[in-house]
Amino acid sequence: MNQNIKFIQGNEACAEGAIYAGLDFFAGYPITPSTEIAEHLAARLPQKAGKFIQMEDEIASMCAIIGASLTGHKVLTATSGPGFSLMQEALGYAVMAEIPCVIVNVQRGGPSTGIPTHVSQGDVNQARWGTHGDHAIVTLTASNHQDVFATTVEAFNIAETYRTPVILLFDEVVGHMREKLVIPEPGEIATVERLRTSVAEGVDYHPYLPREDGRLPMSDFGHVHRYNVTGLYHDMWGFPSDNPDVVHGLIRHLVDKIENNVNEIALYKELYLDDADYILISYGSSARSARHVIETLRPRGERIGLLELQTLWPFPADIVREKCRNAKYIVVVEMNMGQIRQAVQMAVDDPDRVFLANRIDGVFITPRDIRKLLRVIVGKGV
Amino acid sequence: MAKPKLKTHTIDRDWCKGCSICVEFCPKDVLEIDDMDKAVAARKDDCIACKLCELRCPDLAVEVRTDKD
Amino acid sequence: MAVKDYIRERFFPHIWCAGCGHGIVLNSMIRSIETLGMSKNEIVMVSGIGCSSRICGYVDFHTLHTIHGRALAFATGVKMSKPELNVIVPMGDGDALSIGGNHFIHAARRNIDITAIIMNNRIYGMTGGQYSPLSGAGTLATTAPYHNIDPDFDVVKMAMAAGATFVARTTTYHAKETTDMIRQAILHEGFSVVEVMSQCPTYFGRKNRLGSAVDMMKQMKSITAPIGSKAARENPEIIERGIFCQEEKPEYCSEYDKVIERATQGQGV
Ligand SMILES: Cc1ncc(C[n+]2csc(CCOP(=O)(O)OP(=O)(O)O)c2C)c(N)n1
Ligand code: SF4
Ligand code: SF4
Ligand code: SF4
Numbered sequence: 001m002n003q004n005i006k007f008i009q010g011n012e013a014c015a016e017g018a019i020y021a022g023l024d025f026f027a028g029y030p031i032t033p034s035t036e037i038a039e040h041l042a043a044r045l046p047q048k049a050g051k052f053i054q055m056e057d058e059i060a061s062m063c064a065i066i067g068a069s070l071t072g073h074k075v076l077t078a079t080s081g082p083g084f085s086l087m088q089e090a091l092g093y094a095v096m097a098e099i100p101c102v103i104v105n106v107q108r109g110g111p112s113t114g115i116p117t118h119v120s121q122g123d124v125n126q127a128r129w130g131t132h133g134d135h136a137i138v139t140l141t142a143s144n145h146q147d148v149f150a151t152t153v154e155a156f157n158i159a160e161t162y163r164t165p166v167i168l169l170f171d172e173v174v175g176h177m178r179e180k181l182v183i184p185e186p187g188e189i190a191t192v193e194r195l196r197t198s199v200a201e202g203v204d205y206h207p208y209l210p211r212e213d214g215r216l217p218m219s220d221f222g223h224v225h226r227y228n229v230t231g232l233y234h235d236m237w238g239f240p241s242d243n244p245d246v247v248h249g250l251i252r253h254l255v256d257k258i259e260n261n262v263n264e265i266a267l268y269k270e271l272y273l274d275d276a277d278y279i280l281i282s283y284g285s286s287a288r289s290a291r292h293v294i295e296t297l298r299p300r301g302e303r304i305g306l307l308e309l310q311t312l313w314p315f316p317a318d319i320v321r322e323k324c325r326n327a328k329y330i331v332v333v334e335m336n337m338g339q340i341r342q343a344v345q346m347a348v349d350d351p352d353r354v355f356l357a358n359r360i361d362g363v364f365i366t367p368r369d370i371r372k373l374l375r376v377i378v379g380k381g382v
Numbered sequence: 383m384a385k386p387k388l389k390t391h392t393i394d395r396d397w398c399k400g401c402s403i404c405v406e407f408c409p410k411d412v413l414e415i416d417d418m419d420k421a422v423a424a425r426k427d428d429c430i431a432c433k434l435c436e437l438r439c440p441d442l443a444v445e446v447r448t449d450k451d
Numbered sequence: 452m453a454v455k456d457y458i459r460e461r462f463f464p465h466i467w468c469a470g471c472g473h474g475i476v477l478n479s480m481i482r483s484i485e486t487l488g489m490s491k492n493e494i495v496m497v498s499g500i501g502c503s504s505r506i507c508g509y510v511d512f513h514t515l516h517t518i519h520g521r522a523l524a525f526a527t528g529v530k531m532s533k534p535e536l537n538v539i540v541p542m543g544d545g546d547a548l549s550i551g552g553n554h555f556i557h558a559a560r561r562n563i564d565i566t567a568i569i570m571n572n573r574i575y576g577m578t579g580g581q582y583s584p585l586s587g588a589g590t591l592a593t594t595a596p597y598h599n600i601d602p603d604f605d606v607v608k609m610a611m612a613a614g615a616t617f618v619a620r621t622t623t624y625h626a627k628e629t630t631d632m633i634r635q636a637i638l639h640e641g642f643s644v645v646e647v648m649s650q651c652p653t654y655f656g657r658k659n660r661l662g663s664a665v666d667m668m669k670q671m672k673s674i675t676a677p678i679g680s681k682a683a684r685e686n687p688e689i690i691e692r693g694i695f696c697q698e699e700k701p702e703y704c705s706e707y708d709k710v711i712e713r714a715t716q717g718q719g720v
Contacts, residue, residue, distance in 0.1 A: 025532050046714035051531050051707060056557040060524035063517065067497070067528025070515065071536070075528075093518055221495050221513040221529060222536050228508060230516040239462070239508060240516075397463050401470035406665040407624075437482070437626040440474025440664075441464060442454065 004183040010174040011036035013145040013181045014078070014104060015044065017152030020183070021191050024050040024073045027064035029057050029083060032116045033172040034106035037078035058083035062090035062103070069099045070229065072194060072220030074156055078104035081114060081123055084130070091165055092131030093231045095254060097238075098208070098216060100159035100194070102152075104168040106175040107284075109362045118362030119172040121284055124339040127167045128313050134251060136258035138265055139167040139313040143287040145181040148174060150189060151267065151310055157192040158265060162257055163216050169312060171335070173285035173364055194218060197225065208250075209236040214257060259314050266319055267310035272298060273323050276305030278374070280357075281320070281344055282333035283309040285364065290333045292367040293374075312340065317347035329377055330354045335365055386448035388431040391423045397443035404435035404444055457481045457491065459511050466505060470664025472623040472649030473503050476541065476570050479626050479647075481510065483634035494537045497526040499551060501543035502576040502651075512539075520550030523558040526565050534564070534704035537637060544571040545583040548606065552584075559613035562641045563703035567615075568633065569606055569644065572651035580654030591658045607695050610644040617643035619694045622671040623650060632694065641702050648675070648690075 006016075015037050018026075026045060028038040038054065045052045051068070055061040058079050065075035079087065084105040094101055107123045109115035123130075127139040138158050142148045148170065155166040197217035199205040201224035210216050219225040228238035233250055235241045258265070271294055273279065282290035287308040294306045307323050309316070324330050324344075330353050332341040338356045345351035357373040359365040391412075393404075400419035410428040413421050413435060421443070423429065429446075436444040458481065467473050484494065494512040498504035500519035507514040513536075517525045522540050530538045547555050547569045558565060574592060575581040582592035587603040595601075610618045617639040619632040629647055636643035650656060650667035661667050676682035678693035 025528070027528060043714070046707075046711045049711050049715070053527070053531055053707075055524065055527070056553055059521060060527070060554055060557070063521045063524035064528030064531070066517075067515070067525040067530075068532035069528075070513075071529055071533035073532045075532075089518055090521065220533075221515075222492065222533055224492060226491060226511055226513050228514045228516060230508075231518055232516070399464065399469035401664050403470060403475075403665055403668065407668075434626070437478060437630070438475055438623075439478065440467065440469075440471055440623075442458065442474070442478055442481075443464075445454075 004185070006181045006183065007178055008145070008181055009036055009176055009178055010145050010148050010170060011106065011176070012040045013148040014152050014168065014170065015040040016181070016183060017149040018076050018102070018156070019044055019048070020149070020189070021153040021156035022074045022193070023076050023156070025065060025068035025075045026051070026077065027053045027055050027061040027068070028077050028079065029055055029061050031080045031083045033108055033175045034078045034080045034104060036175070037104060037106070041076075058086040059090060062087040065101050066090060066094050066097070066099045069101050070221045072196075072218075074100075074194075076102045076104065078106065080106050080108050080116075081110040082112070084123060084126065088130040092133060092135065094165040095131065095135045095137065096231045097229050098163040098254075099165065100163055101165050102155045102159055102168060103165060104170060107169060107171040115362040117172070119285060119335060119364050120360075120362065121171055121286065121335040121339070123169060124312060124334075124336060127169050134255065136255045137167065137313050138162070138164060138258060138311070139169050140267065140311055141169045141284045142310055143174065143284055143308060145179050147310065149181060149183070153189050153191060154267065157190070160192040160194055161215065162261070163218070164258065169284070171284045196220070199225065206236040207238050208234060210253065210257075262314040262316055263318065265311055265314060266316035268316065268319065269308040269310065270306065270323065271308075272305035273307060274305075276303050277328045278302070278304040278378075279307055279324055279327040279330050280304065280333050280370070281307045281309065281330060281340070283312060283340065286333045286335055289365050289367045289370055293370045296367065309340070315343045315347065317343070320344055320347040321349065324348045328353065331357050331370070331373060331377070333357045333365065333370055335359050386431050386450040388426065388429045388446065389449055389451070390445070390447040391426055391429055392445045393421050393423065394443040395420050397441045399441055401440065403438050403440065407438060408435055452485060454481050454485060457484060457511055458509055462509055465509055467502060468653045470650065470652045471502070472572060472647075472651070472664070473506065473570055475623040475626055476568065476629065476647050476649060477506050477509060479629035480539070480541070480568065480633050482630045483637065486630070486634055487637060489537060493535070494539065495529050497522045497529060497538060497540045499542055499546040500577065501546045503541060503543035503570040504546060506541050520546050521554060522546065523551060523554040523565065523567065527558060527563055530563055530565055531704055531707065537566075538564070539566045539568065539637065541568040541570060543576070544569060544573060544585040545575050548609075549584045556613040559610055559615040559642050559644070561703040562614055562616055562700050564640055565642055566633070566636045567642070567644045568636075569646045570649045571606065571646055572649045572655055574651050574655040576651045576654055580658055586655075593658070606644070606646045611696050614642070615644045616641035616696065616698050616700050617694070618696045619644070620646040620648070620690070621692050622648040622668075622675055624668040624672045625692065628692065635694070639697065641700060
């Protein structure tokens with residue numbers, strides 16, 4: 001069998017995607033259902049002279065990857081709900097200090113310890129607003145292993161391009177399910193490398209001054225440019241400042257660099273949207289059931305389509321509005337109490353068209369669950 | 383070997399916060415706090431260039447230079 | 452190079468209060484680095500949050516001013532990803548041992564080659580004088596108006612029990628000793644801890660009626676003595692100063708190199 005074809009868990013697909021993207025440092029703390037990512041990387045990273053460390057907790061893990069990113073490395077941590085909660089303060093630091101890094105949250109049911117071995121998609125809004133203060137964040141997700149692999153690579157690319165933390169929000173079903181993964185050949189998926197400054201030694205280097213194209217070249221710790229990194233509002237050299245113009249300029253920059261590129265960052269898939277009267281919007285493992293519904297109903301002549309979101313934040317509101325313009329009904333399929341439904345309602349004209357097909361009991365949402373809801377909306381046997 | 387001899391004793395008046403640490407711990411009572419709450423080397427001739435003032439100044443305001451530096 | 456070559460002069464005078472011991476620690480630290488003749492490019496200084504942690508802004512190294520209590524966790528990522536760097540982590544007592552206590556224990560346990568400097572002023576300076584885990588029972592603080600009932604602990608014993616392989620204690624009064632100890636701590640391969648007893652005249656001093664910065668330094672002189680000295684032997688109240696442990700044990704990054712060797716040779720997977 002071809003070496004590049006694997007039959008593995010989604011968590012391993014994520015780990016392999018990270019390796020493909022050029023990961024060289026992982027720090028983490030075990031937690032179901034994400035642990036296999038750490039286990040896989042503990043074996044894989046040293047094989048390519050990368051570093052793996054199991055830290056004393058998730059706070060330390062998040063901090064350690066930020067430190068390692070500053071020495072010029074591609075870094076990752078992986079966790080689930082409780083650990084993701086612990087990471088929030090340091091995640092905000094990475095936003096503020098503009099540190100490229102990738103954080104995986106394989107979601108399980110919450111709040112608190114919740115339901116560790118069962119599926120949920122309840123952390124969508126936590127990914128958006130988990131850390132304090134105004135900010136923008138990038139969050140990607142995927143429904144199958146090939147996409148888990150590809151979005152993981154994309155997460156690293158976005159982290160490097162925008163100098164930002166990127167959250168990969170997978171879920172228990174995708175993380176633990178086994179299916180086929182074809183590992184792409186090197187070069188098949190583009191990878192973005194760290195942009196390093198060309199400013200020569202002795203010449204003033206501004207780690208926090210965006211170039212004309214918006215990008216901010218970095219300088220590795222240990223190199224000739226010595227600068228300051230802080231979670232305080234700071235000037236273009238990284239030194240603390242409470243000058244109102246500096247504060248205003250920085251928060252605008254941090255938000256705008258992401259929000260102004262929402263369409264570039266938006267990843268999604270669509271199925272039969274052109275003539276769809278009904279549109280299912282879903283993401284992560286729920287999108288598998290949504291897709292199944294569509295594949296069953298289309299051949300029966302139902303004008304139903306699917307919009308599978310892979311970028312959750314920044315929310316691709318314009319794209320969603322455009323795709324849903326002519327739909328009679330929009331049904332958001334997710335395993336929470338309507339976190340993306342809310343974002344969709346805010347995005348589309350006539351939000352009364354938007355319904356929710358969900359499960360919040362730790363049980364995977366099935367095509368049957370979705371069809372039940374469709375029947376209620378449409379009032380006939382779709 | 384001869385003991386180092388004082389060449390210059392300078393106190394940066396912008397940096398000095400007048401805490402008196404250098405004054406109190408000088409073994410030769412060379413320093414004092416002036417009207418502006420800044421340290422001054424009032425009796426430089428007595429200075430033995432031990433540099434304790436320089437080492438203990440929390441504000442890095444003192445610089446003692448000797449013929450050996 | 453001169454002392455001024457190691458600092459970012461444009462930010463002076465610094466923000467610390469008159470007589471604050473943190474400035475003396477900064478002073479000593481720069482002098483130890485000066486005597487080692489290290490290149491500024493190979494030094495990374497990582498700090499958390501607190502008056503003490505503002506030290507990062509003033510030195511001309513690669514500086515990483517992070518979040519409260521987590522400096523050692525950031526530093527672990529820096530060191531492990533690039534072991535050739537010298538990583539120095541100055542921390543306040545609250546920063547290092549309250550919110551950051553767990554990271555402190557585990558960095559010591561791993562014996563990762565980081566130099567931790569604890570600037571122990573026995574109070575939360577930055578937030579205005581609340582008690583810290585090192586204030587000790589009987590002291591006064593804004594959050595202990597009826598006298599503190601929280602016992603303190605011995606940083607030196609804690610560091611040694613956790614596995615640090617270089618552990619020393621000194622005070623800001625003993626500036627030469629501080630310089631020498633920090634120098635040795637930086638040279639030591641493994642996790643090294645230097646506790647510098649320091650004064651916060653503004654809060655700890657004022658609350659506890661200890662007088663000026665000078666008075667507080669005189670007190671530190673009188674309540675400490677070298678390890679095993681006559682004064683220390685005769686008076687159990689005396690706090691000992693000096694190097695309590697200095698031993699060679701496998702260092703974490705070097706050990707990880709062996710993991711890489713085993714992995715690349717296909718063993719044990
Ligand atoms: C997570 C978090 N909790 C609380 C604070 C508030 N805070 C800032 S500094 C500090 C304590 C400072 O004391 P210490 O570490 O001893 O340093 P010092 O200021 O005395 O030098 C506290 C509680 C914070 N910044 N972050
Ligand atoms: S020790 Fe320094 S700051 Fe204090 S009085 Fe002397 S020169 Fe001034
Ligand atoms: S060098 Fe020594 S003797 Fe001279 S002023 Fe300073 S402390 Fe006093
Ligand atoms: S409050 Fe205390 S610790 Fe903070 S700068 Fe002032 S004297 Fe130093």
